[in-house]
Amino acid sequence: MKILVAYKRVIDYNVRVQVKPDGSGVMTEGVKLSANPFDDIALEEALRLREKGIASEVIVVTIAPADAQAHLRNGLAMGANRAIHVVSEQAVAPLTAARVLLKLIETEQPGLVLLGKQAIDDDASQTGPMLAALWDRPQATFASKVEVSASSARVTREIDAGLEILEVDLPAVVTVDLRLNEPRFIKLPDIMKAKSKPMQTIAIDTLAIDASNHHTTTRFAPPAQRQKGVLVKDVPELVAALKARGLL
Amino acid sequence: MSKILIIAEHRSGKLNSSTAKCVTAARAMQAQAIDIAVFSSDPAAVAAQAAKLDGVSRVLSLDHPANDPALAATLAPQVVALAAGYTHVLAPSTTFGKDLLPRVAALLGESMASDLMKVIDAYTFERPIYAGNAITTVQAAADRKLIASVRLASFAATGEQSGSAPIEAVKLDVPLPTHTRFIELQAGAQDRPDLQSAARVVSGGRALGSAEAFSIIYALADKLGAAVGASRAAVDAGYVASDLQVGQTGKIIAPGLYIAIGISGAIQHLTGIKDAGTIVAINKDGEAPIFEVADIGLVGDLFKLVPELTAALD
Numbered sequence: 001m002k003i004l005v006a007y008k009r010v011i012d013y014n015v016r017v018q019v020k021p022d023g024s025g026v027m028t029e030g031v032k033l034s035a036n037p038f039d040d041i042a043l044e045e046a047l048r049l050r051e052k053g054i055a056s057e058v059i060v061v062t063i064a065p066a067d068a069q070a071h072l073r074n075g076l077a078m079g080a081n082r083a084i085h086v087v088s089e090q091a092v093a094p095l096t097a098a099r100v101l102l103k104l105i106e107t108e109q110p111g112l113v114l115l116g117k118q119a120i121d122d123d124a125s126q127t128g129p130m131l132a133a134l135w136d137r138p139q140a141t142f143a144s145k146v147e148v149s150a151s152s153a154r155v156t157r158e159i160d161a162g163l164e165i166l167e168v169d170l171p172a173v174v175t176v177d178l179r180l181n182e183p184r185f186i187k188l189p190d191i192m193k194a195k196s197k198p199m200q201t202i203a204i205d206t207l208a209i210d211a212s213n214h215h216t217t218t219r220f221a222p223p224a225q226r227q228k229g230v231l232v233k234d235v236p237e238l239v240a241a242l243k244a245r246g247l248l
Numbered sequence: 249m250s251k252i253l254i255i256a257e258h259r260s261g262k263l264n265s266s267t268a269k270c271v272t273a274a275r276a277m278q279a280q281a282i283d284i285a286v287f288s289s290d291p292a293a294v295a296a297q298a299a300k301l302d303g304v305s306r307v308l309s310l311d312h313p314a315n316d317p318a319l320a321a322t323l324a325p326q327v328v329a330l331a332a333g334y335t336h337v338l339a340p341s342t343t344f345g346k347d348l349l350p351r352v353a354a355l356l357g358e359s360m361a362s363d364l365m366k367v368i369d370a371y372t373f374e375r376p377i378y379a380g381n382a383i384t385t386v387q388a389a390a391d392r393k394l395i396a397s398v399r400l401a402s403f404a405a406t407g408e409q410s411g412s413a414p415i416e417a418v419k420l421d422v423p424l425p426t427h428t429r430f431i432e433l434q435a436g437a438q439d440r441p442d443l444q445s446a447a448r449v450v451s452g453g454r455a456l457g458s459a460e461a462f463s464i465i466y467a468l469a470d471k472l473g474a475a476v477g478a479s480r481a482a483v484d485a486g487y488v489a490s491d492l493q494v495g496q497t498g499k500i501i502a503p504g505l506y507i508a509i510g511i512s513g514a515i516q517h518l519t520g521i522k523d524a525g526t527i528v529a530i531n532k533d534g535e536a537p538i539f540e541v542a543d544i545g546l547v548g549d550l551f552k553l554v555p556e557l558t559a560a561l562d
């Protein structure tokens with residue numbers, strides 16, 4: 001079974017993202033970019049399934065500008081067999097990303113597609129379910145445990161009410177949550193090996209998909225700041241402060 | 249004028265308060281009609297609760313054995329069939345809505361807006377990106393259906409009306425998939441106030457050090473009638489269940505009082521509490537980032553201070 005992993009490049013989660021003074025976007029000059037943390041977890045899960053003999057091949061896919069090759073090389077160094085780079089100079093919205101992934105699925109015929117539960121840039125949490133809908137296949141979102149057998153997968157999902165277990169027929173789309181696994185570190189020899197792994201480049205226009213977005217972002221603004229509060233010196237003062245605010 | 253369809257969230261015969269928050273968002277959208285759809289194998293009780301919500305025009309009751317428990321793959325084609333007569337489809341930005349709505353949007357061929365936090369008009373709104381570090385204003389095309397999830401921390405629940413909106417049973421003739429099967433729900437503890445709707449929340453972090461030590465958090469929460477929350481580090485370490493995680497990737501909450509104990513205040517955690525009324529922090533490190541946002545801070549050892557606070561509330 002092939003596993004396709006959607007592997008997005010985003011501003012590193014340690015960067016404190018700032019809005020440009022003119023409100024036209026966020027600062028990206030010189031900012032560190034990394035794999036979306038959830039996508040590293042998705043890739044790790046795919047690699048483990050290959051190590052268990054369940055998957056035969058792991059393919060990482062990104063839809064990103066031409067300079068994202070190093071990002072895909074990281075995915076290859078982590079252990080993916082090959083990479084597909086769909087080149088788009090513009091950022092793509094989730095519906096477009098899902099349409100692109102569907103095109104690749106039609107050629108690759110994977111048994112499982114793993115995505116992050118959300119990308120930490122747009123925080124949309126849409127691409128996985130959208131892909132599953134377009135593909136007319138099952139989805140299991142927010143996975144914290146994935147058990148794959150020949151024709152189905154049993155997935156534990158972290159939902160608001162607790163842990164939900166679903167069984168889905170394969171092929172299926174699974175979006176992963178933080179507690180699914182802990183991604184491995186890349187070792188130096190793996191970086192060397194990754195250089196010779198196959199990377200396919202596809203211009204997004206050649207896929208003939210509808211890339212329209214019905215939503216336009218007209219302004220970016222910094223969030224309202226909370227006022228810095230007061231420090232109290234002990235518990236009686238804390239209780240008094242809470243009482244003064246009518247909270248006790 | 250907008251005709252808005254809201255997908256009700258419910259469990260065990262109880263309407264989730266998230267639905268009443270969606271109604272508030274809908275009312276800000278120049279709504280001509282606000283209908284609530286209740287998908288269930290036994291919708292009567294939930295439909296009656298939905299019909300009481302102020303501002304609701306009609307409740308559509310969709311009685312089908314396959315509608316319990318709610319699976320996105322089963323509900324989505326039904327929502328698509330219902331959506332024909334509406335300009336907007338809304339659901340709460342909970343794990344329920346986040347699972348369902350993108351599936352609906354894709355079937356309709358529409359873009360989707362996640363976590364709507366402020367309605368400017370029927371097709372203009374604000375939503376957060378980058379863990380709330382930037383707030384975007386988004387203009388949706390007015391000739392398309394707007395599919396949006398509603399950020400719960402940003403809207404108050406609509407009240408109850410004196411009367412009751414009409415409830416109409418709707419039968420849909422759409423094929424439902426069989427490729428997805430519910431096995432079980434391991435529900436979190438239900439004997440405590442619900443984290444997402446509680447007026448007070450007490451959260452513990454990595455500093456607690458063990459599941460046993462978390463008992464001091466529970467004791468304080470009990471005194472306050474508060475729900476219990478946790479940082480990701482505390483959940484990852486297994487001190488509490490995952491449904492207690494507060495933050496960017498956990499629950500986004502807006503209680504009147506939030507008490508963060510032994511939590512450093514990472515940006516991903518702060519995203520989840522930005523809309524809290526009063527934030528109290530107890531941390532032994534006076535430089536911890538949590539103090540940047542705390543309204544009231546107390547520097548010291550939680551193992552001494554928390555029992556002392558609990559005792560002081562007698």
Ligand SMILES: Cc1cc2nc3c(=O)[nH]c(=O)nc-3n(C[C@H](O)[C@H](O)[C@H](O)COP(=O)(O)OP(=O)(O)OC[C@H]3O[C@@H](n4cnc5c(N)ncnc54)[C@H](O)[C@@H]3O)c2cc1C
Nearest residue numbers: 453454455479480481495496497498510512517532533550
């Ligand atoms: C993609 C992504 C998503 C994330 N999503 C979330 C999320 O949704 N929610 C979330 O919470 N985190 C999230 N995180 C993790 C986040 O970055 C932090 O790692 C996490 O919040 C830290 O938890 P903590 O504050 O409990 O632990 P720490 O950062 O280790 O802080 C412990 C604090 O306890 C204090 N302390 C220690 N001992 C005592 C004592 N005896 N008395 C008093 N104080 C004491 C310390 O001074 C310290 O400030 C996410 C991270 C990533 C990468």
Ligand SMILES: Nc1ncnc2c1ncn2[C@@H]1O[C@H](COP(=O)(O)O)[C@@H](O)[C@H]1O
Nearest residue numbers: 006007063115116118119124125126127
């Ligand atoms: N441009 C992209 N390239 C690769 N994967 C993507 C892209 N956009 C979204 N994804 C995948 O979809 C997931 C959810 O993204 P989102 O719906 O934007 O929150 C991500 O974690 C990725 O796995």
